[in-house]
Every structure is written in C-alpha cells, then in structure tokens.
Amino acid sequence: MVPSDAARVPDTRPPILLAEDLRKSYGPRPALQGLSFSSQAGRILGFLGPNGAGKTTAIRILTTMLEPDAGHFVVDGISSEYPEEIRRRIGVLPENLGFPRQITGIEYLTYYGQLYGRTKTESRAYGLALLDEVGLLQRARSLVGTYSHGMRQRLGIARALVNDPSVVFLDEPTLGLDPRGQQELLSLVQRIAQERMVGVVLCSHALSEIEAVCNDVIILLSGRVIASGSVSEVVGQTQRNVLRVQVPSPSISRARQVLKALPSVMKVAPTDKVAGWLRVELVDVADGGSSKAYQFNNKLLGALIRAKIPILGLEAEGGRLQDVFLQLTEEAIK
Amino acid sequence: MSDATIRLKDKRIVADSRVKPSGSAVPTWWLVFIRELADLWIGGKALILTLIYSLVLGIMVYVLASSEELSLIPPKELAYEMLKNAMAVSLFIGLIIGADSLSGERERATFESLLLTPVSRRQIIAGKFLAGLSFWPAALVIAVPYLQVLAQGDEVLGPTILWGALLGTVLAVAYTGLGMLASFWSNTNKTSYFLSLGLYILFLVPAQLPGRAQTGAAGQFLQWVNPLAATNHFLSKHLVNYEPLSLYWPWLESPVVFAVLVLGLLFLFAGPGLRLEAGRSSKFWSRLARKVGLAVIVCGMVSWGASTVMASREEQSKEGDLQISIDVGYRIVKTGDKVEFNTVVTNNGTEASHPLIVAMNVINLDAKGEVVDPEDWSPQRTQYMESLAARQSASQHWIINTILDGNYMVYMVLIPAPDSQETTSQPVTSSGIHLTVTPFTRLNPGGVLPYAIGGPIILLAALVLINRLRRRSIDLGSSK
Numbered sequence: 182m183v184p185s186d187a188a189r190v191p192d193t194r195p196p197i198l199l200a201e202d203l204r205k206s207y208g209p210r211p212a213l214q215g216l217s218f219s220s221q222a223g224r225i226l227g228f229l230g231p232n233g234a235g236k237t238t239a240i241r242i243l244t245t246m247l248e249p250d251a252g253h254f255v256v257d258g259i260s261s262e263y264p265e266e267i268r269r270r271i272g273v274l275p276e277n278l279g280f281p282r283q284i285t286g287i288e289y290l291t292y293y294g295q296l297y298g299r300t301k302t303e304s305r306a307y308g309l310a311l312l313d314e315v316g317l318l319q320r321a322r323s324l325v326g327t328y329s330h331g332m333r334q335r336l337g338i339a340r341a342l343v344n345d346p347s348v349v350f351l352d353e354p355t356l357g358l359d360p361r362g363q364q365e366l367l368s369l370v371q372r373i374a375q376e377r378m379v380g381v382v383l384c385s386h387a388l389s390e391i392e393a394v395c396n397d398v399i400i401l402l403s404g405r406v407i408a409s410g411s412v413s414e415v416v417g418q419t420q421r422n423v424l425r426v427q428v429p430s431p432s433i434s435r436a437r438q439v440l441k442a443l444p445s446v447m448k449v450a451p452t453d454k455v456a457g458w459l460r461v462e463l464v465d466v467a468d469g470g471s472s473k474a475y476q477f478n479n480k481l482l483g484a485l486i487r488a489k490i491p492i493l494g495l496e497a498e499g500g501r502l503q504d505v506f507l508q509l510t511e512e513a514i515k
Numbered sequence: 516m517s518d519a520t521i522r523l524k525d526k527r528i529v530a531d532s533r534v535k536p537s538g539s540a541v542p543t544w545w546l547v548f549i550r551e552l553a554d555l556w557i558g559g560k561a562l563i564l565t566l567i568y569s570l571v572l573g574i575m576v577y578v579l580a581s582s583e584e585l586s587l588i589p590p591k592e593l594a595y596e597m598l599k600n601a602m603a604v605s606l607f608i609g610l611i612i613g614a615d616s617l618s619g620e621r622e623r624a625t626f627e628s629l630l631l632t633p634v635s636r637r638q639i640i641a642g643k644f645l646a647g648l649s650f651w652p653a654a655l656v657i658a659v660p661y662l663q664v665l666a667q668g669d670e671v672l673g674p675t676i677l678w679g680a681l682l683g684t685v686l687a688v689a690y691t692g693l694g695m696l697a698s699f700w701s702n703t704n705k706t707s708y709f710l711s712l713g714l715y716i717l718f719l720v721p722a723q724l725p726g727r728a729q730t731g732a733a734g735q736f737l738q739w740v741n742p743l744a745a746t747n748h749f750l751s752k753h754l755v756n757y758e759p760l761s762l763y764w765p766w767l768e769s770p771v772v773f774a775v776l777v778l779g780l781l782f783l784f785a786g787p788g789l790r791l792e793a794g795r796s797s798k799f800w801s802r803l804a805r806k807v808g809l810a811v812i813v814c815g816m817v818s819w820g821a822s823t824v825m826a827s828r829e830e831q832s833k834e835g836d837l838q839i840s841i842d843v844g845y846r847i848v849k850t851g852d853k854v855e856f857n858t859v860v861t862n863n864g865t866e867a868s869h870p871l872i873v874a875m876n877v878i879n880l881d882a883k884g885e886v887v888d889p890e891d892w893s894p895q896r897t898q899y900m901e902s903l904a905a906r907q908s909a910s911q912h913w914i915i916n917t918i919l920d921g922n923y924m925v926y927m928v929l930i931p932a933p934d935s936q937e938t939t940s941q942p943v944t945s946s947g948i949h950l951t952v953t954p955f956t957r958l959n960p961g962g963v964l965p966y967a968i969g970g971p972i973i974l975l976a977a978l979v980l981i982n983r984l985r986r987r988s989i990d991l992g993s994s995k
Contacts, residue, residue, distance in 0.1 A: 244631060246791050268633045275631075279624030281554060285989050295546050296632040323990040340628060 197222040197380035198348050203252035205238050212238040214404040220380045227395035228384040234401040236384045240352050244273045257347035272341030276352040282326030286317055286336055290343055297344040311339040331362040348380040355390060367394045392502040400509055407509050416505050422463045427494035430457050439488045445477050543634040547642025555646055557985055562978045564608050569657050569974050571604050573967035576661045580963040589851035589916050591671035594662050595754045598679045599747050605654035606690040607715055612650055613694020614711040616643045618701040627791055636789035637782060651687035655680055664966050675754055682746045685774050692777035699785040702793040718743045742770035756894055757914055836863035837943050839929040845949040854915040858927050862903035869931040871900040873911055880922040891918045920954040
C-alpha cells in the first residue's frame, strides 16, 4: 500500500500548496518556527510529530483559522492575504469535528453547499453524490445524531469536499476508529487525492497510516521541521545497519553467542521493549549497497539455523517511518 | 457553461471548477438565519423554552387572579404587571439564546466548520442574531391571551400590546445582542451563561432598591440609565397613570441608546473579529477598541442620564385672594375605572402669590367603609407650582384610579408655601367630587384557569406535532 516514489519524475507544475517560513507564537512559547514546504496536486503530504509539535497550529494557519506572526502561504495560486478566497479553495476535516445532531446527512451537506454559493437544488444533488462517494447514501435521510463515529468522519470528509476544493486538510481523520474503519477511511483519502487530483494534507499520530498513504512527509518537533521529503527519502535518513531478530526466550543467550561470533556483527543486545527480540548492530554496509546488506542478513540467518535456533521474526531497524520518527525526535530532544 | 455548472461523470457529479456564487444563490446571512431557526425551533430548544415561558405566565395569571389583595388592583395595572413580567422572562430567554449562539458552537465543535466557509463573519453574526431574536415575537403572541384575560375588557389592552411590541422589540434586540457579545467573549457556555446572568441581575438591581432610593435623584438616574427599569417606568406612567407621552419620552432614550450601542458593538466590533477562539485577536488595537467601546457605553449612559435628571429638575415649580376650582361635581363609576378631572388655581389678588402646592385627598363617606389609602388611588397626588402673578390662573390635570366600591369625596387643597420655618400659611379648599364607585365583578380564578393551563398544553401539543412531522421526514435507522 506504500505509494511508489521510484517512478517519481521531477514535477514542473506549480505547487498546489506552498508555505514559506511560517511562524507563530502563543505568548513567549513558539508553536511554529519557520515552516516551509510545497505540495503538488494529487499527492498526499503527511504531517507528523508528537503532541505539541505544532501540527494543529500549522493546519489552523493554512486553513486561515489562525493568523501567522510571520511568513506566508499560497493555496492554488491564492496568497494568504486573501483568506476568504483561500477558504473557497480548501476543504477541511478538523480534529474532533462536531455535528449538529438534529439534522440529516443530506441537509448538512446541502446547507454547506449553499454557503459556498450553490443553489439548493445543486447543493442537494452534489450532496447526494458526495454521500455516495463516502458510502453514506443509504443514510442520507438519517439524523447525524444516529451516525456512528466512523460515519461522522466520512460525513466530515464529504463536507470537506462540498466546495470541490484544490487542497484538503485532514486533521487526525482516523482517531477513534476501529482498524477496519481506519483502513476504509485511508483508502477513501487515497482515492480522493488520485481521482480528484487534489492536494491532501494529512495530520496524524499514527505513523503506520502516514507511511501507508502519504507520498511526502514532514516531521515536526517543537515547532521546527526536523525532516521532510518523500517518505522514502525521510526513511533513508536514518541508520540502516541494525537488524532485529526474534527468537524463543529460552534461546536468547545462545542466539547472542552465535551472533556475536559472526565477523560482521558489532554488538548484540536484547531490546528493552519486547521480550525475545535481539538488536543486532552490523558493521557499516552503506557503501556496499543493498545486495551486500542482503548477504549479511543471509549469513546471520544461516548461523542461527545451523545452531538450530528457531527464528520467529526478522526486521530491519530504520527501514520504517516509525524508526525514523523515534530516532529523529530522540536526537532532537537530546 | 459557468464555473458552478455541474455535469455527470462516471455516476458522480463533479463540479466544473471551484464553486463560485451563482446568481440564484440566496444571501448567506439568510441561509445562516434559516439554519439557526431550524436548530432552535425544530431541534426543540426554543419550543421547550417557550413551554416553560407559557407555564410561568400561566402561574402568574392565576396568582394575579386568585389573590385577594391583588384583585384590588385595577385591570390596567394587572395588564401592565403581566406585560412587565412577560417581557422580563422573554428577555432573559432571549439573552440565554444569544449567549449560546457562539460559545455553544465552540463547545460543540461545530463552529470551525462554519468559519471555514467563505461567508463573511458579519453575515454569520446577522443570521444568528435574527434567529436569536425570533423568540420575542412568539413570546408576545403567547402573552396576548393572558393580557386579554387580565385586562377584562378594559381599553388598556390595545395600547399594552402595541407598546409591549414596540418597546419589547427594542429590548429584545438589546438583550439578544448582549447575550451574543457575552458569547463572543466566551469559549464555553458555562462562561457566557454566567456572564449573561450577571448582566441580567445587574439590570434588575435598581427595581429592588428601597423605595426612597428609587425616588431620589440618584435613584431616578439609576432607573433612567437601566433600559429595563426605564421602559417599565415609561409603560407604567403611560398605561397605568395615563400620563401624556411628551412628559416621559426621555425615559425611552436609554433602551434605544442601549440597543444601538449593543448592535454597534456586535456588528462593527465583534462581527469582523469573529474567530474560533473567544474574543478578538490579541492585537493592541483590538484591545484598545474594546476598552473604548465600553468607555463609550458608560460615558453615553452617564451623559444622557445626567441631562435627563437635569431636565426633570427643571420641569419641577405668593398669598392673597387665592382660589381653586374643579371641573367635575360628581361621577358614578365602577371599580377599576379611571376618573380624570382638571383644577384651576387663580390668583385674584394684586400681588404675586407665594409658590403653591396643590394636594389631592380622598375620603370614604361611609363611616363603616374601608379606610382609603390615597396612594393606591393616585400615584400623583401632589403638584407644585411656581408663584402666580396677579390675576393669573394655572390649570392642573389629575387622574384617580377607583380601587374600592363605595361613596367617596375627592377634594383638593391649595397650600401657599410658607415664607420660613417660623411661619405658616392658610390652605384653601376646593369643592369636592362626589364619587360613587359600584363594584366590578372580581376576576374569577376559575375563569383564568383555562388560560393558565390551556397555553402550556397547546404549546406542548405543538411541540409533539412538530417532532412527529420531523420524524416522518427522516430515517430513524440506528447507526451501522
């Protein structure tokens, strides 16, 4: 499900969303310290960061809900000096969006369609089409108060699309959803970006979902950008010469001895997070390229197999966004 | 094909480009107004408040009709009391609706979605304000049957409804706007309700002051500066005492000025700065503007009040052959009727008189009859005059409200003001008015019971009906 960046060619189109040196402070506390990035139509940009990193502040500024102290941004060619015009071009699903309970789904979308200048008939027709798109057509005439959390999130996405926006901002859209609901919603987000050719900014705590659906990622910490680029570029920024091996708990000490004896291994130690996992630091293989890394992996596995130690799992540390995020945020905090 | 034109594509309707206002689209303030109206009235909040309001009026009308003491009050005063109370309750509800309008949306997290639309902030305020104002006309309509039953056919009913509608609208504008301002500066309903309740109580304080504090210069000023108290004062003078309007116009200044100031603050100051968080952005000029706005309210009120008090003082005014005459000899009336008459004071002497005082007295001619409390019969029993020049006359207008049945004598006393503390003067007495007051059928508590109970029941039925109609137009499926 990871979007491929291998086939990515340099994009000469003007960015659909461009931010330059956005800054914001709440009193003496800086919330955003020079956020700059650009995003293209049809691509999904993920905003990552721990609590208080400045993600929501960034979203609020980009959606004109908050005025930046400095910097400016452009949405679909419209400068941030024209917030009303920008609001015509963006769709937003805010975090914890509330809904009036005594209103049906179609009434809700018709109302918002009218606020964007459509006639009632146009709004209703478009609202029904959007409900169909997000899979809520059958519940169009039900009160929003009777919707489940997942249905409300999908209605929120339909609301974000009611003005046929150029850029869609989704702030924690999967929060509180069950795994199936999360997967359905993320598929919907991908479909929206690809079929409608809109720029999507997805703000989330869930690293796996950013990795699964985003093309680009920005990692924020204390209002600063600590990493940005395509997902593969950001993942490539971290060390990749560490493996994690899972063996049965009684075999841990023997596995350590076997692995330590290998010439390519620098250090072996149990991970401090999950029992049964060993963290294996290898000599630097960056110069040798990926084929050399695979050879090391094979040697390591071969040694364990020869010692008749069952291998329950094997993964490369630093190969996932989660590792990058933890490593970068840890380094930045230090 | 215009930008907003919609075409079908792959079973999906896709807009041609970004949505732009089409020519046939309605004004956005109207859309917000209709949506808010539906939320208020179909959602049930306003209907429930209306039901509570009608219950309060029902209890009031029954108490007024069944109380032995209160039944002595003439119909016009009962009607005035009912109007005053109906206004006080409905203004409070209007204040509460206004207080919920912005902070409630912040609390329910529905505000951001609205602010993210390209609708101007002022139009959002306008739509919400008009919806908040919608309670007052409903409250007035509900109050009419109660006013009618208490007026008992008295001619006061028409003017009561007319003035109630007029002044109630001015106050409803002010109170709803005030509630919205409280809501503008609050992040939660708890804060805005608390703030609104505090302001409401503040406006009720002057009416709770002891009698002397209300009638002195400071008390008069406090009453004048308070829009609710000033309106009630005006209504009581005009509806109960039949005072000429020209004397009491200044009492309408504070409600009107108050409403204009609230609207100005709401639309010129709060409206453009409406945002997700409470209040305006923390920039210096906006803080300054807020302080200036409040200072304008205070200064405006103080200066208008001072001018009125001064004016009223200016309104306020030697012995020889002084004479006082009355233009009525006798009158047969029923309890609750109003009796109007004029007196003429003449100085037949060759010198100017002292300053003069004309006082009214009412005496029961039946030795076994009820003792008369003249205060109940006429709120204005004394009039003060400047000195009269030789061979000059001055006339005075008087009103009596007949409280009890029986035989009475009303007479006037003309008192020249004494020169000093060690001197006295000779009062002159007029001929009397022989007043025969026949009993009026007392308001039957059983008669008002259908109104007291019927109003809330009709509203409850309307609430159920609206709810049923609404349920018919929607699906009632559970969440899946």
